[in-house]
Amino acid sequence: MPCGSSQTVPDDSSLSYNIPCTQSVYTVGAIFNQAQPFNGTQWNVRLDQSLRGGNDRVYVMYERIDQTLGDLAERPKLDSDSPSQNKYISANYIHLFSPRLLNEAHFGNLRAIEGNILGDPRAASIPYLPIMIDTAAGYQFTFPFGITPFASQTNKEHTYALRDTLSYSLRNHSIRGGYQFYRGDVFQNSSGIFSRAFVPFYFTDTMSWVSNTAQAGYSLYTIGGSGKYTPQFYGATSIYDGLWVEDSWKVRSNLTVTAGIRYDDFGNPTKYGSTAQPFVPLFPGSGSTFQEQAWATTTHVASTAFSESQNWNFMPRAGFAYTPLKGRNLLVRGGIGLYENVLTPFQIAGNLPTQPPNRISLYETSVVPYGDFTSTSAPYGYTYSYPTYGTDPSGNIYSNAAHTAVFSANLNGFQPTTKPEKYANYSLGVEEQFAHNLVVGITYAGSEGFDLIYGSSGAGGGGNSDYNLMPNSPKARPSQEWGQLNYGRNGLSSNWNAMIVTLRQTYKGLTYQANYNWEKAIQDAPTTSDSNSTGTGNTYSIWKGVYDPKFYRGVAGFDVANSFSFGGTYEIPKLGSGQLFNEAVGGWRLGTIIIAQTGTPFSVAHEGVDYQNDGCANFNGNSGCAGFPTYSGSKRKGFTRAEAIEGAFTAAQFTDPAGVGTQSVTSQQGANSFRNLGYASVNASISKGFALPIPKVAEKSKFFLRGEAVNLFNRTNWQPMANDVSDGNFGTVTSANQKRYLQLGGRFEF
Numbered sequence: 001m002p003c004g005s006s007q008t009v010p011d012d013s014s015l016s017y018n019i020p021c022t023q024s025v026y027t028v029g030a031i032f033n034q035a036q037p038f039n040g041t042q043w044n045v046r047l048d049q050s051l052r053g054g055n056d057r058v059y060v061m062y063e064r065i066d067q068t069l070g071d072l073a074e075r076p077k078l079d080s081d082s083p084s085q086n087k088y089i090s091a092n093y094i095h096l097f098s099p100r101l102l103n104e105a106h107f108g109n110l111r112a113i114e115g116n117i118l119g120d121p122r123a124a125s126i127p128y129l130p131i132m133i134d135t136a137a138g139y140q141f142t143f144p145f146g147i148t149p150f151a152s153q154t155n156k157e158h159t160y161a162l163r164d165t166l167s168y169s170l171r172n173h174s175i176r177g178g179y180q181f182y183r184g185d186v187f188q189n190s191s192g193i194f195s196r197a198f199v200p201f202y203f204t205d206t207m208s209w210v211s212n213t214a215q216a217g218y219s220l221y222t223i224g225g226s227g228k229y230t231p232q233f234y235g236a237t238s239i240y241d242g243l244w245v246e247d248s249w250k251v252r253s254n255l256t257v258t259a260g261i262r263y264d265d266f267g268n269p270t271k272y273g274s275t276a277q278p279f280v281p282l283f284p285g286s287g288s289t290f291q292e293q294a295w296a297t298t299t300h301v302a303s304t305a306f307s308e309s310q311n312w313n314f315m316p317r318a319g320f321a322y323t324p325l326k327g328r329n330l331l332v333r334g335g336i337g338l339y340e341n342v343l344t345p346f347q348i349a350g351n352l353p354t355q356p357p358n359r360i361s362l363y364e365t366s367v368v369p370y371g372d373f374t375s376t377s378a379p380y381g382y383t384y385s386y387p388t389y390g391t392d393p394s395g396n397i398y399s400n401a402a403h404t405a406v407f408s409a410n411l412n413g414f415q416p417t418t419k420p421e422k423y424a425n426y427s428l429g430v431e432e433q434f435a436h437n438l439v440v441g442i443t444y445a446g447s448e449g450f451d452l453i454y455g456s457s458g459a460g461g462g463g464n465s466d467y468n469l470m471p472n473s474p475k476a477r478p479s480q481e482w483g484q485l486n487y488g489r490n491g492l493s494s495n496w497n498a499m500i501v502t503l504r505q506t507y508k509g510l511t512y513q514a515n516y517n518w519e520k521a522i523q524d525a526p527t528t529s530d531s532n533s534t535g536t537g538n539t540y541s542i543w544k545g546v547y548d549p550k551f552y553r554g555v556a557g558f559d560v561a562n563s564f565s566f567g568g569t570y571e572i573p574k575l576g577s578g579q580l581f582n583e584a585v586g587g588w589r590l591g592t593i594i595i596a597q598t599g600t601p602f603s604v605a606h607e608g609v610d611y612q613n614d615g616c617a618n619f620n621g622n623s624g625c626a627g628f629p630t631y632s633g634s635k636r637k638g639f640t641r642a643e644a645i646e647g648a649f650t651a652a653q654f655t656d657p658a659g660v661g662t663q664s665v666t667s668q669q670g671a672n673s674f675r676n677l678g679y680a681s682v683n684a685s686i687s688k689g690f691a692l693p694i695p696k697v698a699e700k701s702k703f704f705l706r707g708e709a710v711n712l713f714n715r716t717n718w719q720p721m722a723n724d725v726s727d728g729n730f731g732t733v734t735s736a737n738q739k740r741y742l743q744l745g746g747r748f749e750f
Contacts, residue, residue: 040067059092077120084114100169108161115154115189124152124192124380125371127218129199152192152378157346158185177245184238186345187273191231194221195379197369217365220384225357225397227386229379232359235276236305236349238342241265246317254323262317264340266310266420269348270303277353279305280395282413282487291547294467294487295479297411299355299395305348307416313340334428340420343453343488351412351456351488356397361410361483362386394481408483412456415489424448429500441502449494454525455546456488465546469614471664492549494523494556512568519563521556525549526671528557528603529720542603542628542671544664545612554671555601561675563597591685599637599676600720603628603669604649607726609656613664628667629654629725637675644677644721644733651725676720677733682712694750704747714740 044063051058069082090108097103118124165178197218224230246260271279278301285296319335354361372381386407389398396406429443455465467485470478479485498519505512525541544551574586609627632653639648657665687706694701711717718733 036072037070038067040065042066055096057092057094060090062089063087078123079119080123081117081119082114083117085112087111102167103164104167105164106162108159110157110159112157113154116152118152121152121376122371122373122380124196124378125373125375125382127197127199127368127370128193129368154189156185156187159183172250174248174250175245176248178243180240180242180244182238182240182242184345185235185272186349187233187235187276188346188349189233191222191233191378192380194232195229195382196371197364197382199368212367212370214367215365216368217363218368220362220364221354221359222379223360223362223384223386225360225388225391227360227384227388227397229382229384230277230359231275231378233273233276234349234353235271235273236269236279236345236352237272238269238345238348239267240342241267254328256321257318258320258335259318260316262315264311264313264315266313266340266342268309269305269343269345271353272345272349276349277358279303279348279352280355280358280413281305281307281352281416282355282411283416284487289547290487290489291467291470294485295481297394297482297485299357299411301357305343305352305414306418310342310418310420313420315339329433331431331433332429333431334426336424336426339423339425341423342420343414343418351414355411355413356395356407356409357391359409360386360388360397360407362407392481396481406481408480410483410486412486413488414453414456415487418453418488419451419490421449421453421490422451431502436505436507438505438507439503441500443500443502445498445500447494447496449492449496449523451490452492452494452524453488453490454492454541454549456486465541467546469545469612470547471545471612471614487546492524494521496521496556509571509573510568511570512566514566515564517563518561519559520561521559522553523556524553526552526554526556526601528601528605528672528723544666545614552667552671554673557601557672559601559672560597560599564595566592566594568592588686588688591687593683594681595683596678596680598678601672602674602676602720602723603672604631604654604674605724606654606656607724609660611657611660611665611667613660613662626724627656627660627665628669628671629656630668631673636673639675639677641677641716641718644718647731648721649731651730654725674723677718679717679737680715681710681717682715684709684712689749692750701750702748704749706745706747708743708745710741710743711738712740 042063042065044061046062047058047060049058050056063086065084065086067084069084071080071082073079088108088110090106092107093105095103095105160181160183162181163178164180165176168175197220199216199218222229222232242262242264244260244262246258248256248258250256271277280299281302281304283298283300284290284293285298287293287296315338317335317337319333319337321331321333323329323331353359369382371379375381387399388407389401389403392398392403392406396409399405399407425445425447427443427445429441429445431439431441433439455467465484465486467487468479468482496519498517501516503514525543527541541549542552542554543549569589569591571589572586574582605626606629607626609629611627631649632655633649635649657668659665685706685708687704689702689704692701692703716739717737719735719737721731721733722729724730
């Protein structure tokens with residue numbers, strides 16, 4: 001751009017400008033795409049010791065991994081690093097009491113820490129704003145700073161696991177049982193991130209922005225019940241205790257039946273960390289429906305996450321293995337068992353401490369505040385002060401002295417009687433072994449899930465999880481006590497079925513396994529992703545509303561109908577008697593991993609159309625609602641790469657049902673009835689160990705050389721198609737997965 005002299009505006013010759021050469025400006029259409037630095041170290045030590053003539057054995061291992069991923073910005077002062085550290089120690093002790101009685105004890109501890117560190121901490125004075133549109137110029141810009149770094153954050157996770165197993169043989173029975181202990185601690189320091197304003201994508205003009213006069217909406221997540229800045233520290237501890245017993249009974253020489261049962265007490269999570277915010281669970285009130293109960297929610301500080309412990313969980317399991325033929329080359333096996341899944345400490349810590357009286361989540365519309373660009377610690381010069389006047393009977397914060405108004409705070413949590421999710425898994429398969437160790441098998445496998453949790457993003461739920469919304473309501477929020485009401489609760493179900501064909505062999509220097517899966521996964525309220533080119537990339541549930549989550553049942557967002565995988569290695573043998581030739585050619589190990597699969601499912605959405613007529617219409621906003629219009633075309637899958645690049649379908653092929661906007665309407669599209677392009681990749685490796693001519697230790701010293709190629713043939717694997725009819729790139733693919741990547745490494749052993 002010319003500077004230092006008067007210039008005429010190209011589109012209007014009556015206007016001119018004179019920009020000093022020292023004036024900071026921004027460019028349009030420029031792409032900052034610099035390779036990000038990635039450094040790390042890994043080391044481990046291991047001890048094995050046999051005692052009592054081999055009757056006892058002790059095994060101890062320690063491993064540590066340090067990694068740092070750099071994030072280079074357009075401006076060096078906005079650079080940041082994402083360091084991580086993992087320290088793991090495990091110990092195993094085996095004691096042989098007698099030829100029939102064996103005890104094995106195992107202990108493991110993982111201490112992980114990761115986060116984000118700003119190169120210059122003062123950068124956190126900048127409000128978080130990902131992108132804007134200049135209303136005067138008509139294009140996107142990130143002025144004057146570029147993409148804002150996400151600010152400092154630290155996540156710590158500690159796990160402690162103890163398992164003791166006693167094995168006893170009695171005639172044709174092998175009886176095993178034991179005790180298992182688990183403790184998981186998480187601690188999140190989010191005081192840096194949430195000390196500043198969060199500004200969504202919005203419209204302004206450049207001069208208003210740089211002169212600090214632009215009005216915009218922004219969110220504040222760090223205002224405590226006192227109305228002032230409160231550091232956001234979250235932490236939770238979960239403790240599990242389990243008992244189990246099983247009996248493998250050899251009924252006949254060719255038939256073994258195994259049966260067992262497991263008991264788990266998943267306890268009741270508590271706060272972790274002396275500085276962490278206390279838990280504030282949600283307590284539903286009275287009402288004939290859960291939605292009415294949610295409107296009458298109260299909150300108060302509690303020492304535990306739920307109203308009762310998640311105990312008395314019994315999980316029976318059984319299986320068999322049968323070889324009907326004399327040669328024992330044919331194996332028939334199957335099994336069925338019940339398994340359970342509970343909310344993690346991270347899910348608990350990220351939700352329960354985030355509402356009144358701990359915190360007020362505010363949405364303000366004013367001039368966006370900045371910090372002081374001097375402070376190097378939270379809140380980085382931000383000065384927040386909102387008058388508060390105590391709590392009301394529901395636990396919310398009064399916003400006036402007359403106690404007639406409250407802050408419309410959002411609530412995030414779980415029903416206090418939430419139970420573990422349950423899955424019944426089952427399988428039946430046949431394998432036959434042929435000559436040269438060739439094994440061919442076919443298996444049917446399935447799973448039924450029930451008591452699945454929905455209604456909260458923290459519990460894996462999707463959008464429109466606000467229980468304040470109701471269909472055909474003029475106000476859409478009958479309760480004015482709270483803002484969004486996001487409850488995680490049990491209630492959904494799922495089903496998965498698959499046919500799995502396997503082929504494996506180990507013969508001379510060749511080892512490989514090939515798998516083909518033909519499967520289908522179905523669930524209530526399946527998820528779809530916002531692949532809008534200007535969207536958030538979030539995942540949302542497909543439902544009429546949280547008040548009617550089971551209305552749409554369809555294929556799960558992760559469903560892959562057909563997939564093939566192959567993994568194998570081959571070691572080149574010695575060829576002839578020439579030592580030099582064999583050293584150069586023989587001993588090389590060639591490996592490959594091949595993956596090919598059909599595309600994942602998705603739904604076509606219409607952003608900003610309120611199908612539920614409940615006041616929720618933003619597909620890529622906080623609520624995550626959208627309409628799913630009717631499709632007049634016939635092709636929903638099997639698109640060619642050329643079709644996806646040029647446009648697999650057009651917006652004209654999709655129409656909204658009659659009555660949309662005035663009443664609740666039903667989508668006729670079907671949940672996740674479209675399919676993206678498939679995926680295929682060939683990865684390869686080559687490696688060899690070379691003996692080193694070091695005196696006295698030559699036979700124990702080696703140098704290993706390894707080369708790897710990811711996506712060897714550089715095939716373009718496209719990411720999902722834009723699925724919002726309001727997107728200018730609708731129906732097309734605009735980005736791809738990783739291209740070919742080559743890596744060479746070496747390892748020295750002595």
